[in-house]
């Protein structure tokens with residue numbers, strides 16, 4: 030008994046010393062600098078309403094590469110240098126790989142089961158492992174190149190037939206590629222595809238559900254337990270509706286693959302490859318969410334990058350011509366370029382990098398969340414902080430880039446002893462264990478679209494009613510994924526040779542391949558009956 034008391038006393042002494050030391054540290058170590066907040070709500074009025082990355086980048090001049098604000102008790106840490114991003118989000122990734130807990134979007138609707146909001150856990154690791162094995166390496170991604178090349182050919186045909194629909198056709202191509210890769214699903218191109226409609230609705234609902242401050246339950250999580258009949262509990266109905274859409278985006282395409290495999294007509298895909306491995310029910314659930322993350326993570330980002338590429342070609346016709354000349358010299362005039370030509374197209378590779386740097390489509394990435402207290406450069410980063418790396422700031426950093434405001438692919442070439450500047454793929458895909466799992470697919474999809482499009486089209490400025498050229502501008506939209514605001518353009522076949530080349534595609538590929546929309550409709554209807 031007395032030994033027990035001694036142990037207890039010892040334990041209490043150690044515990045109080047430990048706590049005392051922590052409180053002492055907390056008192057002594059300041060948070061990363063930032064503007065002074067007001068009681069209770071903190072810096073809520075310092076949060077930017079748009080162009081977050083430009084707003085936060087100004088903090089670098091004011092406070093240095095690491096700064097912070099506090100909103101309703103949560104510390105938001107802003108990293109405005111590549112070194113800080115690498116040190117915290119990569120070298121210390123065991124601490125900085127969580128995502129914020131969002132009671133409404135994450136728990137009530139179910140987004141925390143999907144990769145994007147999944148906590149750093151076994152489920153997260155299992156999803157990332159499946160994605161890495163299925164497409165994370167160059168060799169794995171290689172197996173999807175035929176799909177990317179075929180869908181890009183369809184894109185060329187569609188743009189030729191309806192040149193005013195360039196931007197919507199970019200999105201159609203990207204969606205078609207990703208659903209073919211994830212589930213072997215062929216989208217409908219003549220009327221709105223039912224699967225794409227459902228996924229787009231889920232994306233809109235995600236946006237609504239994750240609006241900061243829009244849902245009281247995110248501040249007071251106990252509200253989820255209020256009974257349905259209570260006034261003010263309408264958010265529960267909204268959550269139920271959004272949850273159904275989210276479940277559909279995960280379950281419907283999965284059932285489509287199961288049915289195609291049973292009918293022995295499944296196209297090879299990420300899902301069908303994993304399903305052949307006799308997974309248990311937990312692994313199947315994880316795999317469904319991993320597959321669903323491909324369209325969700327890839328469509329907007331890849332479309333925005335390709336759209337920025339076309340805009341750059343309109344604004345910089347000399348660069349367009351130089352890239353076309355390089356393609357002509359390597360590929361000739363009688364076939365389309367393929368991914369195999371890539372190593373022989375250094376200038377086009379440089380244009381690709383410059384597009385990624387010129388318009389950073391995920392300028393602030395997705396917030397990481399820290400799981401323990403940490404100290405960096407003499408500042409305390411408390412557990413539960415949201416940590417964001419400003420990729421846009423890095424893209425404009427003069428210590429990495431000469432004249433960063435200019436569109437200058439040459440900066441990435443190694444001709445005549447020139448040392449290439451920092452490859453933007455180092456930071457535009459995020460950092461550490463949360464780094465984008467679709468890098469390889471994004472890299473090849475964008476390159477193929479650039480090479481094939483430049484080989485057959487010439488991009489130029491549109492003209493107004495009086496015949497004057499309209500010069501578009503790069504105006505990014507705000508938000509997690511930033512698109513160039515839509516712009517005017519003129520797109521034409523490059524020459525009579527390219528007209529013949531495009532016509533030959535028409536005879537090789539039907540413009541409207543038979544889609545899987547009908548099967549999906551049936552699966553959806555069956556779902557309604559059950």
Ligand code: HEM
Nearest residue numbers: 145322323326327330391394395458459460463465467471
């Ligand atoms: C140019 C195209 C793309 C860009 C610029 C991009 C960028 C990013 C960035 C910045 C992140 C956040 C990383 C972080 O938190 O540190 C991310 C995450 C993610 N990306 Fe991409 N991405 C692109 C294409 C793709 C593609 C093609 C896919 C799927 C095939 C994809 C799937 C995802 C997923 C699922 C996540 C969440 C990862 C996680 O939370 O663990 N992305 N991406």
